[in-house]
Amino acid sequence: xxxxxxxxxxxxxxxxxxxxxxxxxxxxxxxxxxxxxxxxxxxxxxxxxxxxxxxxxxxxxxxxxxxxxxxxxxxxxxxxxxxxxxxxxxxxxxxxxxxxxxxxxxxxxxxxxxxxxxxxxxxxxxxxxxxxxxxxxxxxxxxxxxxxxxxxxxxxxxxxxxxxxxxxxxxxxxxxxxxxxxxxxxxxxxxxxxxxxxxxxxxxxxxxxxxxxxxxxx
Amino acid sequence: xxxxxxxxxxxxxxxxxxxxxxxxxxxxxxxxxxxxxxxxxxxxxxxxxxxxxxxxxxxxxxxxxxxxxxxxxxxxxxxxxxxxxxxxxxxxxxxxxxxxxxxxxxxxxxxxxxxxxxxxxxxxxxxxxxxxxxxxxxxxxxxxxxxxxxxxxxxxxxxxxxxxxxxxxxxxxxxxxxxxxxxxxxxxxxxxxxxxxxxxxxxxxxxxxxxxxxxxxxxxxxxxxxxxxxxxxxxxxxxxxxxxxxxxxxxxxxxxxxxxxxxxxxxxxxxxxxxxxxxxxxxxxxxxxxxxxxxxxxxxxxxxxxxxxxxxxxxxxxxxxxxxxxxxxxxxxxxxxxxxxxxxxxxxxxxxxxxxxxxxxxxxxxxxxxxxxxxxxxxxxxxxxxxxxxxxxxxxxxxxxxxxxxxxxxxxxxxxxxxxxxxxxxxxxxxxxxxxxxxxxxxxxxxxxxxxxxxxxxxxxxxxxxxxxxxxxxxxxxxxxxxxxxxxxxxxxxxxxxxxxxxxxxxxxxxxxxxxxxxxxxxxxxxxxxxxxxxxxxxxxxxxxxxxxxxxxxxxxxxxxxxxxxxxxxxxxxxxxxxxxxxxxxxxxxxxxxxxxxxx
Numbered sequence: 060x061x062x063x064x065x066x067x068x069x070x071x072x073x074x075x076x077x078x079x080x081x082x083x084x085x086x087x088x089x090x091x092x093x094x095x096x097x098x099x100x101x102x103x104x105x106x107x108x109x110x111x112x113x114x115x116x117x118x119x120x121x122x123x124x125x126x127x128x129x130x131x132x133x134x135x136x137x138x139x140x141x142x143x144x145x146x147x148x149x150x151x152x153x154x155x156x157x158x159x160x161x162x163x164x165x166x167x168x169x170x171x172x173x174x175x176x177x178x179x180x181x182x183x184x185x186x187x188x189x190x191x192x193x194x195x196x197x198x199x200x201x202x203x204x205x206x207x208x209x210x211x212x213x214x215x216x217x218x219x220x221x222x223x224x225x226x227x228x229x230x231x232x233x234x235x236x237x238x239x240x241x242x243x244x245x246x247x248x249x250x251x252x253x254x255x256x257x258x259x260x261x262x263x264x265x266x267x268x269x270x271x272x273x274x275x276x277x
Numbered sequence: 278x279x280x281x282x283x284x285x286x287x288x289x290x291x292x293x294x295x296x297x298x299x300x301x302x303x304x305x306x307x308x309x310x311x312x313x314x315x316x317x318x319x320x321x322x323x324x325x326x327x328x329x330x331x332x333x334x335x336x337x338x339x340x341x342x343x344x345x346x347x348x349x350x351x352x353x354x355x356x357x358x359x360x361x362x363x364x365x366x367x368x369x370x371x372x373x374x375x376x377x378x379x380x381x382x383x384x385x386x387x388x389x390x391x392x393x394x395x396x397x398x399x400x401x402x403x404x405x406x407x408x409x410x411x412x413x414x415x416x417x418x419x420x421x422x423x424x425x426x427x428x429x430x431x432x433x434x435x436x437x438x439x440x441x442x443x444x445x446x447x448x449x450x451x452x453x454x455x456x457x458x459x460x461x462x463x464x465x466x467x468x469x470x471x472x473x474x475x476x477x478x479x480x481x482x483x484x485x486x487x488x489x490x491x492x493x494x495x496x497x498x499x500x501x502x503x504x505x506x507x508x509x510x511x512x513x514x515x516x517x518x519x520x521x522x523x524x525x526x527x528x529x530x531x532x533x534x535x536x537x538x539x540x541x542x543x544x545x546x547x548x549x550x551x552x553x554x555x556x557x558x559x560x561x562x563x564x565x566x567x568x569x570x571x572x573x574x575x576x577x578x579x580x581x582x583x584x585x586x587x588x589x590x591x592x593x594x595x596x597x598x599x600x601x602x603x604x605x606x607x608x609x610x611x612x613x614x615x616x617x618x619x620x621x622x623x624x625x626x627x628x629x630x631x632x633x634x635x636x637x638x639x640x641x642x643x644x645x646x647x648x649x650x651x652x653x654x655x656x657x658x659x660x661x662x663x664x665x666x667x668x669x670x671x672x673x674x675x676x677x678x679x680x681x682x683x684x685x686x687x688x689x690x691x692x693x694x695x696x697x698x699x700x701x702x703x704x705x706x707x708x709x710x711x712x713x714x715x716x717x718x719x720x721x722x723x724x725x726x727x728x729x730x731x732x733x734x735x736x737x738x739x740x741x742x743x744x745x746x747x748x749x750x751x752x753x754x755x756x757x758x759x760x761x762x763x764x765x766x767x768x769x770x771x772x773x774x775x776x777x778x779x780x781x782x783x784x785x786x787x788x789x790x791x792x793x794x795x796x797x798x799x800x801x802x803x804x805x806x807x808x809x810x811x812x813x814x815x816x817x818x819x820x821x822x823x824x825x826x827x828x829x830x831x832x833x834x835x836x837x838x839x840x841x842x843x844x845x846x847x848x849x850x851x852x853x854x855x856x857x858x859x860x861x862x863x864x865x866x867x868x869x870x871x872x873x874x875x876x877x
Contacts, residue, residue, distance in 0.1 A: 244435035245413030245485035269434065276438045
């Protein structure tokens with residue numbers, strides 16, 4: 060027998076406040092202690108056992124690490140899924156890096172450490188305007204799957220950004236924005252990213268109406 | 278609301294009568310099919326009687342961590358009990374009452390239940406869903422209620438919409454009329470003691486605005502996977518009805534309208550009767566000769582091709598020589614055709630196999646797959662003509678018996694399915710080569726494995742592959758022909774052969790049990806099932822077969838133990854078992870009584 064509701068556990072349809080407070084925090088760990096758990100690959104469960112007190116330590120380590128360790132720390136922050144202002148601050152420094160591994164981990168981690176509006180704005184901007192199609196695609200993935208702390212108001216802004224991106228000149232951007240919307244809402248409203256602009260307009264109007272309805276229920 | 282549902286008294290007496298009747302072994306499916314009775318009531322639970330049997334046609338209870346689903350007399354809307362669902366945040370799981378009813382893919386489904394929440398600030402979720410479970414697509418969630426920050430909300434058109442602020446410890450009566458075809462519903466919510474509805478909505482788009490989204494299950498849980506809820510709530514008087522009566526088979530045993538073994542066996546028959554692609558065992562299957570393979574090597578594309586064939590993720594590019602690109606294109610088409618065939622779209626499959634064959638005309642596997650598509654489409658004249666052509670090309674191929682058997686099964690010609698398998702399958706049961714037995718157990722016949730077999734037994738590698746391809750098919754064909762004794766003997770020979778090599782025998786011992794069960798020798802079936810269970814952690818299917826066989830032997834306590842090990846149970850809190858996990862999955866240990874009847 061499966062636990063079918065768990066299919067939705069990763070969905071962003073619902074507002075979540077994954078609570079670090081639920082974790083029984085132990086004593087504040089030392090940097091060397093945490094650093095030892097990051098190599099060769101992060102021991103997530105051991106790091107999680109420190110509780111939220113580990114977050115400032117990880118952020119501080121991040122600021123003094125090379126790209127490889129920053130990548131591992133970003134992955135760790137992603138895995139923990141705990142909100143952290145310090146973590147968001149250091150991750151945002153690398154949100155435009157050209158280092159592929161680091162960029163992907165940072166884009167994925169941001170929505171799992173923060174629900175600040177500039178996180179979604181930056182990811183939407185990367186999705187639409189980054190010169191590298193891979194980074195654009197993975198920014199869309201992050202918007203689709205990893206914005207776990209958003210309130211309903213913030214979610215509306217995310218949807219607005221994705222619907223706006225359906226008007227982008229680049230086919231790939233329209234495709235990935237639609238995919239993110241589909242993951243978030245289960246719907247496409249029959250929008251065909253590859254159709255001529257005129258043909259896309261009707262479905263765009265549907266999405267716009269849907270946004271208005273969503274807004275009216277906040 | 279399109280229709281008012283009677284609230285009380287509920288038809289608990291009818292349910293009790295059905296389950297009581299089902300408690301008699303003489304009513305079992307083993308005595309033959311019982312005619313369905315037309316009914317417009319799919320589900321009715323008031324939780325007051327003591328015959329609430331969990332099962333695939335009633336409900337399941339999940340209490341995997343600290344959360345609980347209990348019968349409770351603390352609060353009830355009618356009668357003297359309700360169900361209490363209590364979640365515990367941070368315990369790693371969520372409790373659930375999940376109910377099942379016949380699939381509704383048209384017409385109107387009416388649902389009614391009473392709900393009382395102790396702390397509306399905590400999250401709960403209630404849903405109606407279909408075969409795609411609780412997913413955000415057609416066939417997934419159709420109707421969804423959730424509490425959020427003290428509000429009861431509905432999800433309609435993917436939008437959470439507040440309905441009412443929930444008062445703690447107040448009973449709310451929810452009435453839903455879901456028009457499956459339109460994908461819309463009417464919703465009314467009343468509070469106990471008030472005549473005017475708090476909510477009276479018409480023609481709401483379903484959860485994800487999917488017209489035609491079918492439903493076959495309901496669910497009551499705490500939070501939906503984020504593990505943050507400490508909700509405690511009560512549900513009573515669940516009633517599901519339909520606008521037009523539908524045939525409903527009677528219960529043949531507690532919680533099921535069909536014995537578990539019959540359900541399992543029917544599923545297997547359906548699966549095996551559906552033609553699907555045969556495995557590739559050589560690149561020559563795709564018409565790739567030495568030159569083409571060399572070209573692929575030179576282009577660095579041979580590993581990509583092998584990944585494609587074996588279903589591993591592969592990155593396709595259009596670089597490479599025209600010959601290499603053709604090879605990749607044809608195999609891609611073949612894989613796509615196999616996927617289509619598996620999903621029941623034989624027309625698309627045939628089209629893809631034909632295109633693949635156009636690109637690489639020497640690919641016999643393309644032709645074989647096309648023949649299987651034709652069989653799936655029932656175009657038997659074409660099957661016969663093209664099969665004759667294949668017969669020569671595949672004369673010595675170990676897959677030919679399997680191809681013929683598959684076609685025989687699809688044609689429901691069981692003699693022609695059994696005949697080609699008989700000799701080879703018998704040889705497998707006597708094959709002393711350990712390596713070949715290991716091939717059979719690997720369950721993963723890919724090109725590297727075939728190469729290893731070929732290098733180990735260069736003179737007779739084909740018969741070694743028989744071990745992987747034929748025994749289960751042969752056994753199944755024997756069951757399909759109702760040759761249960763032969764099937765049991767064959768399973769015993771296979772078990773004996775594997776046992777003599779110190780290899781796992783439990784699956785074949787279980788098959789011996791299945792054959793005995795179908796022969797209505799329940800005592801022998803029980804012995805074999807117990808023996809199989811004692812040789813490893815029994816899977817769900819085996820547990821449920823044990824439940825069936827105990828039921829048919831009149832041991833209702835063990836029937837219940839095995840069934841509830843899978844489906845859980847509804848009980849009062851004071852009766853909650855200290856450890857619901859049965860040791861080793863078997864309520865009665867690992868008795869290995871010996872009977873000789875099915876030994877070779």
